[in-house]
Amino acid sequence: MQHVPVMTEEVLEWLAPRDGGVYLDATCGLGSHTRAIAARVGTGLVISNDRDAESLEMARRSIVDTPERIRFTQGPFSTLVARWQAMQLGLAQGLVADLGVSRYQLTTPERGMTFMADGPLDMRMDRSQGETAADICNYSSELELANLIYEYGEERRSRQIARAIAKGRPVTTTGQLCRLITQVTPRTSRTIAPETKTFQALRIAVNHELDEIKALLVALPELVGPGGRVVTISFHSLEDRILKQHFQALGRSGQVRVLTKHVVAPSDDEVRRNPASRSAKLRCVEMAVSEE
Ligand SMILES: C[S@@+](CC[C@H](N)C(=O)[O-])C[C@H]1O[C@@H](n2cnc3c(N)ncnc32)[C@H](O)[C@@H]1O
Incomplete structure (x- = not known):
């Protein structure tokens, strides 16, 4: 690579x-x-x-x-x-x-940072320690998730997405997360995929x-x-x-x-x-x- x-x-x-x-x-x-x-x-x-x-x-x-x-x-x-x-x-x-x-990192499916391929919902830059994106999705409150997606993803539909994630738990793969996000976010732009901002927000949170x-x-x-x-x-x-x-x-x-x-x-x-x-x-x- x-x-x-x-x-x-x-x-x-x-x-x-x-x-x-x-x-x-x-x-x-x-x-x-x-x-x-x-x-x-x-x-x-x-x-x-x-x-x-x-x-x-x-x-x-x-x-x-x-x-x-x-x-x-x-x-x-x-x-x-x-x-x-x-x-x-x-x-x-x-x-x-x-x-x-x-x-x-972004394009290796096993790292879990891309929504373009299915993989474990990990997102850690250092895979030897710390919470994964799956941990955050599964163990944060719906409000914490919404705030994080709003703050780090600047995503207007943060509350709907957080609700979909909370209802879809346990979330373990990037593919599963993509399906939950796209259920509540219609594609509005030809260039920016609806998953982009939520994935960015989770990655920023996972890696502080x-x-x-x-x-x-x-x-x-x-x-x-x-x-x-x-x-x-x-x-x-x-x-x-x-x-x-x-x-x-x-x-x-x-x-x-x-x-x-x-x-x-x-x-x-x-x-x-x-x-x-x-x-x-x-x-x-x-x-x-x-x-x-
Ligand atoms: C954009 S890439 C750097 C590419 C590099 N300049 C090159 O020429 O190949 C960013 C790198 O920074 C590392 N990184 C990001 N945040 C870090 C942090 N807080 N501490 C240490 N490394 C970090 C990532 O793991 C990633 O490998």
């Missing part, structure tokens, strides 16, 4: 990796950004992190050109500082976070995605040194809002310099080649250099 990386040229341009530097890829996925950065660091290092052990293993096996320039670490953003400090590398010269899920982004943002001063750049790519408005507001606040307090005054979008050519990149938004900040 080949992951089609998003905005690799732009990541390199904004991260501006230097010979001998240590860079942190917070979201290795199948390793395309890691590989591109490793090719630019000369004698430096890329520490590549992902909470998904299966993706990391695939990345590890596929990186043959510069393996000595890359070290892998597995876990969520919320434990990254502890794992980073254990490596005793000081502060990184830059960090990239390409958020959300990879095409590999928004809290994880906040944990990464709070950890930045313990990960990236003065003058180091932080490049983020987000794929939906809930993520981008958190990034934008946090970077603006850090900018106002002088902790970072916001380098991208407006979000950077993929080129028309990239969107033509990879339509899945169309909603990507890149932001970049530079950690402040103290004046003493």
Whole structure:
């Protein structure tokens, strides 16, 4: 399986990796950004992190050109500082976070993230721990489910969908969930399937995605040194809002310099080649250099 990386040229341009530097890829996925950065660091290092052990293993096996320039670490953003400090590398010269899920995770039916194929209703990026989407569907109250689908999916029919799920319990497969959703949501758009928002909401809840982004943002001063750049790519408005507001606040307090005054979008050519990149938004900040 080949992951089609998003905005690799732009990541390199904004991260501006230097010979001998240590860079942190917070979201290795199948390793395309890691590989591109490793090719630019000369004698430096890329520490590549992902909470998904299966993706990391695939990345590890596929990186043959510069393996000595890359070290892998597995876990969520919320434990990254502890794992980073254990490596005793000081502060990184830059960090990239390409958020959300990879095409590999999204399109592998056994991961339970896609409504395009039947599979177990799992959705965990790290399959070794935590609640699955089936647990959430089966053990949350109808009101909790409705709130979650509304908040993380921005789905107007959240209450009807939550009721259908509660009545259809136990829900164990993606196919079963799709049937429950489509019973109460007529197809209104030719491009967006009725299941899209509910699947997005459950995935965000299962993986605590928004809290994880906040944990990464709070950890930045313990990960990236003065003058180091932080490049983020987000794929939906809930993520981008958190990034934008946090970077603006850090900018106002002088902790970072916001380098991208407006979000950077993929080129028309990239969107033509990879339509899945169309909603990507890149932001970049530079950690402040103290004046003493
Ligand atoms: C869009 S993919 C990254 C693709 C990668 N840049 C590449 O070039 O192949 C996002 C990756 O981030 C990982 N991820 C998402 N949230 C995470 C978190 N909170 N902690 C660690 N990894 C996370 C996912 O498991 C997924 O593999």
